[in-house]
Amino acid sequence: MTGEADLVITEALEGASTAAVAVRVRDLTVTFPTPDGPLPAVAGVSLELAPGAITGLVGESGSGKSTLALTLLNAVPAPGHVAAGEVRVDGIGDVLALRRAELRRARGAKLGYVFQASQNSLNPLKPVGKQLLDLGRSHGVRDRRALLHRARQLMDKMGMDAARVLASYQHELSGGMRQRVGIVFALVLNAHVLILDEPTTALDMLSQAAVLDIIRKVHREHHLTTLIISHDVGVIGDLADRMAVMYAGRIVEEGPTASVLADPMHPYTRGLLTAMPRISGDIGAARPLPGRPPDLTSIPRQGCVFRPRCPLATDDCAAAEPPDTVLSNTGLRDRRFACYVTAGELS
Amino acid sequence: MIEARGITRTFAARRGMLGRGGVRALRGVDVAIPDRGAVSFIGESGCGKTTLGRILCGLEDFDGGDLVIDGQSMTTLKPKERAPHYRRIQLIHQDPYTALNPTRTISQILTDPLRLRAGQTGAGGTWVTGRRAQLLELVGLDPDYVLPRYPHMLSGGMRQRVVIARALTVDPVALVADEAVSMIDVSLRLGILQLLRDLRTQLRVSVLFITHDVATARYVGHGGELYVLYRGTVVERGPTDALIASPVHPYTQSLLSAIPVLRGIELPAPDRVVPTGPLDEHADVPGCLFEPRCPFTAPGCRDQPPPLVPLDGSPQGQAHAHACLYPARRSVVPAPTVPGNAPADPARGPQP
Numbered sequence: 010m011t012g013e014a015d016l017v018i019t020e021a022l023e024g025a026s027t028a029a030v031a032v033r034v035r036d037l038t039v040t041f042p043t044p045d046g047p048l049p050a051v052a053g054v055s056l057e058l059a060p061g062a063i064t065g066l067v068g069e070s071g072s073g074k075s076t077l078a079l080t081l082l083n084a085v086p087a088p089g090h091v092a093a094g095e096v097r098v099d100g101i102g103d104v105l106a107l108r109r110a111e112l113r114r115a116r117g118a119k120l121g122y123v124f125q126a127s128q129n130s131l132n133p134l135k136p137v138g139k140q141l142l143d144l145g146r147s148h149g150v151r152d153r154r155a156l157l158h159r160a161r162q163l164m165d166k167m168g169m170d171a172a173r174v175l176a177s178y179q180h181e182l183s184g185g186m187r188q189r190v191g192i193v194f195a196l197v198l199n200a201h202v203l204i205l206d207e208p209t210t211a212l213d214m215l216s217q218a219a220v221l222d223i224i225r226k227v228h229r230e231h232h233l234t235t236l237i238i239s240h241d242v243g244v245i246g247d248l249a250d251r252m253a254v255m256y257a258g259r260i261v262e263e264g265p266t267a268s269v270l271a272d273p274m275h276p277y278t279r280g281l282l283t284a285m286p287r288i289s290g291d292i293g294a295a296r297p298l299p300g301r302p303p304d305l306t307s308i309p310r311q312g313c314v315f316r317p318r319c320p321l322a323t324d325d326c327a328a329a330e331p332p333d334t335v336l337s338n339t340g341l342r343d344r345r346f347a348c349y350v351t352a353g354e355l356s
Numbered sequence: 357m358i359e360a361r362g363i364t365r366t367f368a369a370r371r372g373m374l375g376r377g378g379v380r381a382l383r384g385v386d387v388a389i390p391d392r393g394a395v396s397f398i399g400e401s402g403c404g405k406t407t408l409g410r411i412l413c414g415l416e417d418f419d420g421g422d423l424v425i426d427g428q429s430m431t432t433l434k435p436k437e438r439a440p441h442y443r444r445i446q447l448i449h450q451d452p453y454t455a456l457n458p459t460r461t462i463s464q465i466l467t468d469p470l471r472l473r474a475g476q477t478g479a480g481g482t483w484v485t486g487r488r489a490q491l492l493e494l495v496g497l498d499p500d501y502v503l504p505r506y507p508h509m510l511s512g513g514m515r516q517r518v519v520i521a522r523a524l525t526v527d528p529v530a531l532v533a534d535e536a537v538s539m540i541d542v543s544l545r546l547g548i549l550q551l552l553r554d555l556r557t558q559l560r561v562s563v564l565f566i567t568h569d570v571a572t573a574r575y576v577g578h579g580g581e582l583y584v585l586y587r588g589t590v591v592e593r594g595p596t597d598a599l600i601a602s603p604v605h606p607y608t609q610s611l612l613s614a615i616p617v618l619r620g621i622e623l624p625a626p627d628r629v630v631p632t633g634p635l636d637e638h639a640d641v642p643g644c645l646f647e648p649r650c651p652f653t654a655p656g657c658r659d660q661p662p663p664l665v666p667l668d669g670s671p672q673g674q675a676h677a678h679a680c681l682y683p684a685r686r687s688v689v690p691a692p693t694v695p696g697n698a699p700a701d702p703a704r705g706p707q708p
Contacts, residue, residue: 079483213568218614247616267620290692297547
């Protein structure tokens with residue numbers, strides 16, 4: 010990885026070149042060892058998070074979305090391994106080059122992470138307040154009173170009874186409340202980048218709506234850059250300014266949410282939307298997506314990864330992986346997708 | 357025809373740290389599930405929908421009321437005599453990962469109940485193998501591929517199909533599907549929902565669909581009835597499409613308001629109903645159970661529980677009923693940006 014000297018130089022350059030990007034992932038590949046050799050869970054992914062925006066990452070299980078998000082913390086679980094690429098976070102630099110102590114400071118202080126199933130990630134044996142102080146201690150916070158004060162402020166803002174929640178054990182809190190505590194923990198050290206992995210999974214509709222409202226509110230009031238990961242197009246479609254669709258370790262389509270949903274260009278995005286029962290409109294128009302999502306070992310090694318399930322696949326699709334088609338001067342501003350066939354539709 | 361008449365169920369709480377009493381999971385629920393009908397139950401966690409589903413399958417006792425299966429009252433039967441009736445109502449539960457024995461192949465999983473069935477009807481071994489393949493094909497699986505495999509070798513969607521095939525081995529009259537797709541990959545969900553919908557016409561089974569996701573209830577329950585449960589009572593019911601299009605109970609409206617709105621292809625509804633607080637399953641409420649969370653509380657709401665009454669002037673007549681003293685239409689459903697807009701077609705080109 011990059012040495013100390015390089016880090017300083019690139020950081021100096023960064024101000025000029027990445028002024029409008031809070032997080033930049035470039036050509037990232039993360040591999041996991043398998044009996045067939047190392048295989049990529051994330052394969053050559055590039056993604057930029059605009060400062061102040063909510064970016065949504067949508068994908069099914071095994072699409073690599075959680076692995077990608079963990080890379081932003083340089084926390085890919087072993088035996089996973091970042092084989093190539095870089096992750097730059099505004100104010101930190103190349104996350105993958107940080108030493109252990111620096112990384113520890115960056116997590117929490119700059120990057121807040123709300124883990125998947127964070128409803129169940131609290132310590133069942135300690136009240137929330139005690140866990141908050143543990144968090145402060147492990148990050149070297151001296152002023153415990155200020156930490157508690159900030160936690161109370163956040164909880165007030167989220168409509169929680171701070172005194173009661175801090176004194177509660179996890180089993181005394183509902184799923185929605187635990188998820189809110191997870192968000193408080195992620196933000197209490199003043200992180201400016203918030204990453205939420207499946208924040209509403211396992212919540213019912215009303216709790217989900219309440220948590221989404223809270224994410225919107227803290228995002229706005231704390232001027233955050235937010236990445237929200239979900240399998241649910243509804244959650245992303247409601248919350249995110251931009252969205253990226255992930256399939257088999259690749260981002261197959263990305264752009265402003267409204268534009269992607271109104272005019273999906275990748276056959277997978279189209280298929281996902283068609284397979285979604287909606288609350289209004291013609292329910293009879295919903296169609297299942299054929300096939301099944303691949304796991305690490307069944308991802309095609311050559312050609313387009315969506316080909317086995319694609320209604321549009323041609324012989325070209327088997328030859329090589331489709332490059333990104335970038336739309337910048339059409340009505341569909343600022344978008345990209347990776348499909349030979351639908352790229353042909355445009356010309 | 358399956359009829360639940362005034363079913364009640366209270367779970368006694370251990371005298372907990374908070375010193376609270378039991379939870380009244382069901383407070384007198386009436387449901388009629390016609391043959392080949394589809395009835396959906398929606399409500400948030402803790403509204404009693406899962407308990408109701410389990411009672412209908414005989415997996416849970418009820419304290420009061422009666423369950424009548426094809427004219428036979430369950431309360432008049434001894435527990436042993438009830439079993440063959442309950443067997444005709446099969447449960448498909450949420451988690452296909454724990455519903456199948458991991459040490460047995462799909463072939464074994466399906467053969468045992470079919471042998472029992474053959475014993476009852478006097479059919480032979482060839483009937484068993486034939487029926488096994490037939491059921492797997494019915495649920496959209498390739499018998500040659502699936503039969504020799506163990507559950508862990510199949511995807512969540514395939515496992516749920518196996519669970520459905522197993523439920524069908526006993527020739528049920530009804531399937532109770534409790535959050536049957538919530539643990540399945542999004543791209544595979546609609547396939548399972550479509551299967552449940554098709555079984556109604558192909559096998560003449562009725563489907564009782566339990567979910568917190570109104571959109572999936574709309575899909576499976578198409579042409580059927582929708583019940584909205586809140587703290588163990590039915591607060592609103594009606595024909596699925598009509599009820600979703602024009603709900604009058606504030607609780608139903610809050611459930612519909614909670615559905616995410618897809619930017620670019622849907623417009624947010626003009627009205628949004630948000631409960632004023634979280635659900636307290638233990639709260640002792642003398643009047644309308646939703647009153648403590650209702651944004652439209654008015655005089656009289658706290659006095660006594662409002663009964664379920666037909667909606668005045670409803671085009672559906674008696675079918676659309678509600679339990680609110682002040683029913684009001686509010687526009688809470690997001691509209692497609694283009695009226696009647698179908699979701700994107702995979703084979704379609706970009707729109708100009």
